[in-house]
Amino acid sequence: MIDFPYLSSIRRRNHKKIIMLVVDGLGGMRHPDFDKTELEVAALPTLDSLSSRSSTGLTIPVMPGITPGSGPGHMALFGYNPLKYFLGRGVLEGIGIGADISDGDICARGNFCELDDLGNIVDRRAGRIQSNESVKLVNLINEIELTNCDFEVYPVMDYRFELVLRGSGLSSEITDTDPQITGQPPGVCLPAIPAAQRTADLVNEFVHGARKLLKRSGSPGNGVLLRGFSKLPDIPSFAESYALRPAAIAAYPMYRGLAELVGMEVLKCGTSFESELEVLEGAFNGEHDFFFLHYKPADSAGEDGDFDNKVRRLEEFDNYLDRIQALDPDVLVVCGDHSTPSFLAAHSWHPVPFLIKSMYSTSSNTEFNEKTCSEGELGMIQAEMLMLTVLAHADKLNRFGA
Amino acid sequence: MIDFPYLSSIRRRNHKKIIMLVVDGLGGMRHPDFDKTELEVAALPTLDSLSSRSSTGLTIPVMPGITPGSGPGHMALFGYNPLKYFLGRGVLEGIGIGADISDGDICARGNFCELDDLGNIVDRRAGRIQSNESVKLVNLINEIELTNCDFEVYPVMDYRFELVLRGSGLSSEITDTDPQITGQPPGVCLPAIPAAQRTADLVNEFVHGARKLLKRSGSPGNGVLLRGFSKLPDIPSFAESYALRPAAIAAYPMYRGLAELVGMEVLKCGTSFESELEVLEGAFNGEHDFFFLHYKPADSAGEDGDFDNKVRRLEEFDNYLDRIQALDPDVLVVCGDHSTPSFLAAHSWHPVPFLIKSMYSTSSNTEFNEKTCSEGELGMIQAEMLMLTVLAHADKLNRFGA
Numbered sequence: 026m027i028d029f030p031y032l033s034s035i036r037r038r039n040h041k042k043i044i045m046l047v048v049d050g051l052g053g054m055r056h057p058d059f060d061k062t063e064l065e066v067a068a069l070p071t072l073d074s075l076s077s078r079s080s081t082g083l084t085i086p087v088m089p090g091i092t093p094g095s096g097p098g099h100m101a102l103f104g105y106n107p108l109k110y111f112l113g114r115g116v117l118e119g120i121g122i123g124a125d126i127s128d129g130d131i132c133a134r135g136n137f138c139e140l141d142d143l144g145n146i147v148d149r150r151a152g153r154i155q156s157n158e159s160v161k162l163v164n165l166i167n168e169i170e171l172t173n174c175d176f177e178v179y180p181v182m183d184y185r186f187e188l189v190l191r192g193s194g195l196s197s198e199i200t201d202t203d204p205q206i207t208g209q210p211p212g213v214c215l216p217a218i219p220a221a222q223r224t225a226d227l228v229n230e231f232v233h234g235a236r237k238l239l240k241r242s243g244s245p246g247n248g249v250l251l252r253g254f255s256k257l258p259d260i261p262s263f264a265e266s267y268a269l270r271p272a273a274i275a276a277y278p279m280y281r282g283l284a285e286l287v288g289m290e291v292l293k294c295g296t297s298f299e300s301e302l303e304v305l306e307g308a309f310n311g312e313h314d315f316f317f318l319h320y321k322p323a324d325s326a327g328e329d330g331d332f333d334n335k336v337r338r339l340e341e342f343d344n345y346l347d348r349i350q351a352l353d354p355d356v357l358v359v360c361g362d363h364s365t366p367s368f369l370a371a372h373s374w375h376p377v378p379f380l381i382k383s384m385y386s387t388s389s390n391t392e393f394n395e396k397t398c399s400e401g402e403l404g405m406i407q408a409e410m411l412m413l414t415v416l417a418h419a420d421k422l423n424r425f426g427a
Numbered sequence: 428m429i430d431f432p433y434l435s436s437i438r439r440r441n442h443k444k445i446i447m448l449v450v451d452g453l454g455g456m457r458h459p460d461f462d463k464t465e466l467e468v469a470a471l472p473t474l475d476s477l478s479s480r481s482s483t484g485l486t487i488p489v490m491p492g493i494t495p496g497s498g499p500g501h502m503a504l505f506g507y508n509p510l511k512y513f514l515g516r517g518v519l520e521g522i523g524i525g526a527d528i529s530d531g532d533i534c535a536r537g538n539f540c541e542l543d544d545l546g547n548i549v550d551r552r553a554g555r556i557q558s559n560e561s562v563k564l565v566n567l568i569n570e571i572e573l574t575n576c577d578f579e580v581y582p583v584m585d586y587r588f589e590l591v592l593r594g595s596g597l598s599s600e601i602t603d604t605d606p607q608i609t610g611q612p613p614g615v616c617l618p619a620i621p622a623a624q625r626t627a628d629l630v631n632e633f634v635h636g637a638r639k640l641l642k643r644s645g646s647p648g649n650g651v652l653l654r655g656f657s658k659l660p661d662i663p664s665f666a667e668s669y670a671l672r673p674a675a676i677a678a679y680p681m682y683r684g685l686a687e688l689v690g691m692e693v694l695k696c697g698t699s700f701e702s703e704l705e706v707l708e709g710a711f712n713g714e715h716d717f718f719f720l721h722y723k724p725a726d727s728a729g730e731d732g733d734f735d736n737k738v739r740r741l742e743e744f745d746n747y748l749d750r751i752q753a754l755d756p757d758v759l760v761v762c763g764d765h766s767t768p769s770f771l772a773a774h775s776w777h778p779v780p781f782l783i784k785s786m787y788s789t790s791s792n793t794e795f796n797e798k799t800c801s802e803g804e805l806g807m808i809q810a811e812m813l814m815l816t817v818l819a820h821a822d823k824l825n826r827f828g829a
Contacts, residue, residue, distance in 0.1 A: 028494065029490060029510070030510060031510070031513070035493075086813070162738060175790035182511065234808070252550075348581070349807065385456065385770075385775075387456060387457035389798070400801070400802065402777075402778070402797065402798070402801055402802065404485065404776075404778065404806070404807035405807070406491045410490055410491045410492065411491075412492075413490055413491055413492030413493060413776075414491045414492035414776065415492070415777045416492060417492040417775075421496075422492065422493065422494065422776075424494045424495070424496050424773075424774055425493050425495050425496060425499055425509075426490060426495055426497075426498045426499040426500075426509070426513065426514065426519070427496045427498055427515075427516050427519040427520065
């Protein structure tokens with residue numbers, strides 16, 4: 026939780042309602058072909074109008090120059106230091122597929138790979154075998170029996186799977202078996218600390234068991250590679266820390282998982298933003314006073330390097346805003362977990378625009394984009410501090426100190 | 428002190444003189460009725476003209492979204508991290524009335540309250556008894572004798588008083604006796620750590636003694652409630668840390684107390700800013716090279732929710748500036764401990780405008796307000812870092828590193 030040690034003495038419950046809209050990959054950069062960013066090109070009448078009555082600024086998700094993944098990006102927006110509450114690869118992949126992960130479980134990202142007769146890696150992705158084939162392999166290796174340890178293997182997509190070792194006394198301080206190169210055998214899992222010996226033994230037992238079962242399958246995926254061993258960090262509750270009754274509405278499992286991880290109640294919804302909105306409309310007058318909604322398409326278009334499509338996806342988002350404003354939330358936040366400039370076709374380090382609309386917000390902006398937000402009254406702040414300003418706009422923080 | 432570990436190796440004494448004018452509650456926000464802030468509406472010819480020759484920016488007193496009290500607000504301006512050097516309620520109330528507080532003393536904020544025959548609290552403020560009555564009660568309970576411990580009770584205002592327990596080996600890690608609700612008896616003071624047992628015993632002894640004496644008084648104030656037990660934090664000297672000879676000139680006891688706490692020399696003055704100015708004019712050519720002056724009326728008007736009056740108080744401040752400029756200080760700073768928008772009728776979290784005028788400052792601003800300062804060359808900085816920039820403008824910092 027945000028490193029403000031007096032939070033519990035100043036937070037305050039009231040009936041004000043907050044909607045936080047996270048536009049994945051919201052920020053962009055000027056594309057050389059257009060000399061404008063996606064936000065600058067997009068026709069965003071509602072965002073622009075909102076902007077003129079909002080407090081605006083930019084968030085730095087992690088540190089200047091650091092490009093965050095979805096995990097750190099969202100953890101920061103929820104008020105958690107993304108370095109302190111780092112989610113390992115195994116945990117994040119597990120969250121992304123909705124795997125059942127409990128405190129103390131060890132998660133790993135797995136690949137089915139192809140090994141030659143000598144046991145050397147020929148292909149780290151086993152010819153990119155398809156999901157329907159790898160599901161069979163997952164079922165196969167779920168039959169392995171480990172010494173005094175339950176586990177579950179989940180299919181992810183194509184050649185990818187997720188391994189979750191369950192139980193107490195396990196340690197994630199062990200080495201990857203995936204050497205990330207071919208022509209040599211998978212690594213033996215080693216403990217980085219003495220207390221991790223048993224976990225390393227279990228992993229090696231799993232790898233050998235998988236090799237035995239997969240060999241017989243006749244699939245090119247005749248071995249497994251594991252990396253990113255990690256467990257859930259000890260995460261203080263978002264609800265308790267901020268004295269909120271938070272609800273998360275997200276079409277994608279990754280974001281539902283992240284919200285659940287910090288202790289939000291995840292509301293059921295379909296696979297589109299449209300269906301997220303319907304759930305919001307149904308739940309808005311209920312018990313919750315904080316709603317996190319996730320809008321994915323802008324990021325996807327940015328990652329595809331498709332400037333025009335990112336523009337359209339932002340315009341589509343803008344079209345939805347009237348329905349959200351019709352709910353008349355006390356505080357409306359539009360922010361992003363990171364930038365995804367289509368020129369880069371990837372996440373980036375660029376600071377991310379945000380706006381906060383409440384009865385206390387004011388602005389002279391007439392447009393919502395990277396440049397206007399850089400001149401906003403709230404300045405450039407660490408993303409993990411955004412929640413404090415959001416709470417302030419909802420009258421949910423008392424004065425600090427006399 | 429500012430967390431710059433090399434400060435002692437780069438600070439430099441010289442003859443340059445700094446005047447820091449702290450306008451309490453300086454910042455505001457756009458009032459919906461006017462669509463302008465108080466600073467934007469006020470006619471501030473001298474501040475505007477100063478601004479065009481100053482470096483400007485905004486300070487964040489504590490963190491984005493956090494609304495500071497006067498204590499944290501001033502500690503930050505003096506260069507102290509307001510979380511690290513937090514002043515408890517008891518200490519701050521004591522400072523506010525000029526109580527004599529030494530290292531190790533335990534301070535508490537007290538209320539005279541009304542208890543029924545069963546000892547339950549009927550009224551936490553004893554019918555808001557007036558100062559003249561509570562002074563008598565204070566005299567009464569100053570007669571209590573505690574086991575091996577001196578103490579002093581000071582009247583504050585109306586039903587409020589301040590308790591200072593003196594001596595060594597005392598601990599502030601004890602619980603409040605004020606439950607902050609009625610219908611139940613005052614709490615017993617409990618130690619939060621074993622080493623605080625003796626202090627808790629002394630507090631309970633005091634509470635019982637007070638009950639016995641007050642019962643006989645016939646006043647509705649027949650009991651006491653104590654909260655905010657705290658002691659002075661260990662505060663490095665402002666004078667030594669910055670190699671300055673600082674003087675504080677403040678009409679209100681709270682700000683004199685804060686200045687004394689950090690080790691400034693507090694100069695005697697009357698109860699108006701006019702009298703502060705006279706003291707400044709008399710002392711300016713003396714030994715001091717740093718003068719802190721405090722201007723209170725803008726905050727008071729803001730707290731009253733009186734937009735017009737805050738505008739007038741800012742204009743009044745502006746009128747005084749010519750006299751200050753006539754002293755020709757090498758560095759003139761105008762800043763605020765926090766914002767007090769009259770729309771909120773309270774302190775707020777909004778960043779606070781500041782200007783630094785020296786031979787090294789430049790600006791293209793033609794007005795001094797929240798918006799122009801947000802575009803100022805010094806940007807938005809933590810208030811606790813302001814002093815470094817002030818020293819830099821006074822040539823009082825050498826280069827860091829070769």
